[in-house]
Amino acid sequence: xxxxxxxxxxxxxxxxxxxxxxxxxxxxxxxxxxxxxxxxxxxxxxxxxxxxxxxxxxxxxxxxxxxxxxxxxxxxxxxxxxxxxxxxxxxxxxxxxxxxxxxxxxxxxxxxxxxxxxxxxxxxxxxxxxxxxxxxxxxxxxxxxxxxxxxxxxxxxxxxxxxxxxxxxxxxxxxxxxxxxxxxxxxxxxxxxxxxxxxxxxxxxxxxxxxxxxxxxxxxxxxxxxxxxxxxxxxxxxxxxxxxxxxxxxxxxxxxxxxxxxxxxxxxxxxxxxxxxxxxxxxxxxxxxxxxxxxxxxxxxxxxxxxxxxxxxxxxxxxxxxxxxxxxxxxxxxxxxxxxxxxxxxxxxxxxxxxxxxxxxxxxxxxxxxxxxxxxxxxxxxxxxxxxxxxxxxxxxxxxxxxxxxxxxxxxxxxxxxxxxxxxxxxxxxxxxxxxxxxxxxxxxxxxxxxxxxxxxxxxxxxxxxxxxxxxxxxxxxxxxxxxxxxxxxxxxxxxx
Numbered sequence: 001x002x003x004x005x006x007x008x009x010x011x012x013x014x015x016x017x018x019x020x021x022x023x024x025x026x027x028x029x030x031x032x033x034x035x036x037x038x039x040x041x042x043x044x045x046x047x048x049x050x051x052x053x054x055x056x057x058x059x060x061x062x063x064x065x066x067x068x069x070x071x072x073x074x075x076x077x078x079x080x081x082x083x084x085x086x087x088x089x090x091x092x093x094x095x096x097x098x099x100x101x102x103x104x105x106x107x108x109x110x111x112x113x114x115x116x117x118x119x120x121x122x123x124x125x126x127x128x129x130x131x132x133x134x135x136x137x138x139x140x141x142x143x144x145x146x147x148x149x150x151x152x153x154x155x156x157x158x159x160x161x162x163x164x165x166x167x168x169x170x171x172x173x174x175x176x177x178x179x180x181x182x183x184x185x186x187x188x189x190x191x192x193x194x195x196x197x198x199x200x201x202x203x204x205x206x207x208x209x210x211x212x213x214x215x216x217x218x219x220x221x222x223x224x225x226x227x228x229x230x231x232x233x234x235x236x237x238x239x240x241x242x243x244x245x246x247x248x249x250x251x252x253x254x255x256x257x258x259x260x261x262x263x264x265x266x267x268x269x270x271x272x273x274x275x276x277x278x279x280x281x282x283x284x285x286x287x288x289x290x291x292x293x294x295x296x297x298x299x300x301x302x303x304x305x306x307x308x309x310x311x312x313x314x315x316x317x318x319x320x321x322x323x324x325x326x327x328x329x330x331x332x333x334x335x336x337x338x339x340x341x342x343x344x345x346x347x348x349x350x351x352x353x354x355x356x357x358x359x360x361x362x363x364x365x366x367x368x369x370x371x372x373x374x375x376x377x378x379x380x381x382x383x384x385x386x387x388x389x390x391x392x393x394x395x396x397x398x399x400x401x402x403x404x405x406x407x408x409x410x411x412x413x414x415x416x417x418x419x420x421x422x423x424x425x426x427x428x429x430x431x432x433x434x435x436x437x438x439x440x441x442x443x444x445x446x447x448x449x450x451x452x453x454x455x456x457x458x459x460x461x462x463x464x465x466x467x468x469x470x471x472x473x474x475x476x477x478x479x480x481x482x483x484x485x486x487x488x489x490x491x492x493x494x495x496x497x
Contacts, residue, residue, distance in 0.1 A: 064154045069136055071128045078128055080136065080153060088157040093121045095138060099146040171435070172207045173347070175406070177298035179388050186213040189223070189399060193230055196448070200441040202401070203231075203434060206276070210295060210403040217280060219396035224278040224427040227399065232433035235274045237267065238323075238331040245279070245424035247416055252325035254356045255411075261356075263294055263383050263408040266428070268352035269323035269333040275431030277404045281394035285422035288414030290393045291400070294383045296351035296408045300340050302388075303379050310375035314339040317372055320359035321352070336363070339376060350405040353379075383408060394424070405431070 065083040071092075072079055078095060080088045097112075097119055099105065104114040127139040136148045155166060168174060185205045191198040192214060205212045217223040224242055228234045234241045239253070248256040255261060267273040304311040315338055323333040337352035364372060382388065391412075394400065402409065416422055 064150050065134055066130050066136060066150050069128045069130055071125050073124060076122075076124065078125070078136075078138070082154070088153065088159070088162075090153065090156075090158065092123055092125055093119070095146065095148070096120070096123050096140060099144070100148065100152075101144075101146060103144075104146075170439075172204070172438070174208065175210065175297055176208050177301065178209065178295050178390075179298065180386065180390055182209075182390050184211055184213045184390070184392065184400075185209055186215055189214040189217040189227070189397075193226065196441050197445050199230060200438065200445050203438040203441065206401055206403065206434070207438065210297075210406045211293065212401050213392075214399040214401060215397065217397050217399050219282050221282065221425050223399065224280045224425055227278055227401075228427055228429055231429060231437040233429075235428035235430055236328075237270075237274065237428060238325075238328050238333070240328040242425055242427045243327075245426060246421065252327055260413040261409075261411040263292065263380075263389075263410040264354040264356065265296070265351050265408055266354070266404050267323075268337050268354050269321040269335050269357045271335045271337070272430075273350075273352065273404060274428030275403065275405050276401065276429040276434050278399055278401050278427050278429075279394070280399045280425045281396055281423075282425060283421060283423040284393070284395055285414035286417050286420045288412050289422050290391050290412045292410040292412065293390050293392075293402070294388050294408050295406065296353075296383075297348045297406050299379065299382050299388060299408075300348045300351070302382050303340075306382070307375075307378050309371075310378040311340070313368075313371055313375035314379060315342050317364060317368060319372070320361045320363055321354065321357045322359040322361070323357050334359070339379065351408060353408065404428070 066080055067083050068081040070079050071077075072089075075089075076092045077089045078092065080090070082088070097114065097116075099114065104112065106113050124141055125138055126141055126143075127137075129137050131137050131147070134150050136150065136153060138146045138148075140146070155162075157163075187198060187202050187205075192202050193199075202212050202214070214227070217227075221242075221244075225234060245255050251257050265273065266277060300311065303314070318336040318338050321333075321335045321337060323331065325331060339351070339353050340348055341350035341352065343349050362369065362372075414422055
């Protein structure tokens, strides 16, 4: 079930509570400058063990009241003092640029219509005040009036803590890392298609853990397209909108053979590889064909810890990938990618590795060739350690959904017989559309559930995360939908059964 009897009975009590992390993050706006408090420590990686199914809950909303506002003309900022004692600063230029009135914003599209060419980036203010309905009103020198909702302002506080909390709410960048002890989170295919809470729990787990198993789909073609339509639309590639993984004569891809597939991500031969992949088992081989998967982000973390030089090599050298053939249409792809992509903060955001399509063209100076091979071999050796690989066998009706930017997947060789030919159907989506649907579902479920706190449900009890109540031992269960164990967020919950 997606909401247990125990969880339902807990909702009224939870609604009277407030997320500790949210309060702490928002109080971080209290002071500005270098003394601003950072966010509470974030749980970046946690091992997931045990058998897991998904549940869902929603996040609470707290209302913030403005006590006082004033203009700091010398700094060209507006200071807001909140009823809880916190303080936030907002630059005049940013406030004018983001005026929410109908002249400056197209309300139906929530899009700015004020042109940057018409924005005075050195503007002052004439009047700032709190209105009777707890909004902030600003009169500008040209007598234009901007009115801002308190909640809108609070969420856009410029303190480091508030900015980090907002980015996490928007992008859910925190991940839960795992190894061979993972039992893949699972959900019911039909429930995901028809129930928003089930769909939200699925997508949150997909984002946080990187992989979710859906059970109970009809063992016939077309089901991955139905699932993709639950989100948005299919990603068309040179292999088509969907593609059939079967033994094929004159195969145009090593996946269309019965041999072993080494751990890989799909399509590094594209500069923008698909972010999410679905694979549906229509028929399984009589012998062999087990799937293998590793957490590429976790493996990259291990590589960085064990061999920083190799990590630096794989995050800095761009290597060549190629793919040539005919399918949906003829194609001749070339790309250059780092094996491990990191963002400006050094956080791993994408893995690009497929040994089959790694090109013989290697555009590196001679002195970097051997260091590249050494680094890549070190990374692959970590992936192939038995303690890091999850092995599972798909059966007809199973759909595995996973993060193609994070997970590396492979397959053991198999034996096909005429009466039992192995057949999987696959498709791709992009993370942009998946995250779009996740945000829409989170908003809908949030409004529908009446803002209960995130919870983790053990089979016999409901556990609410608070600073005094750390997460249960990760050997039994862990929440998937949290950026940290105490964060106020719409939450997918793993249940041990």
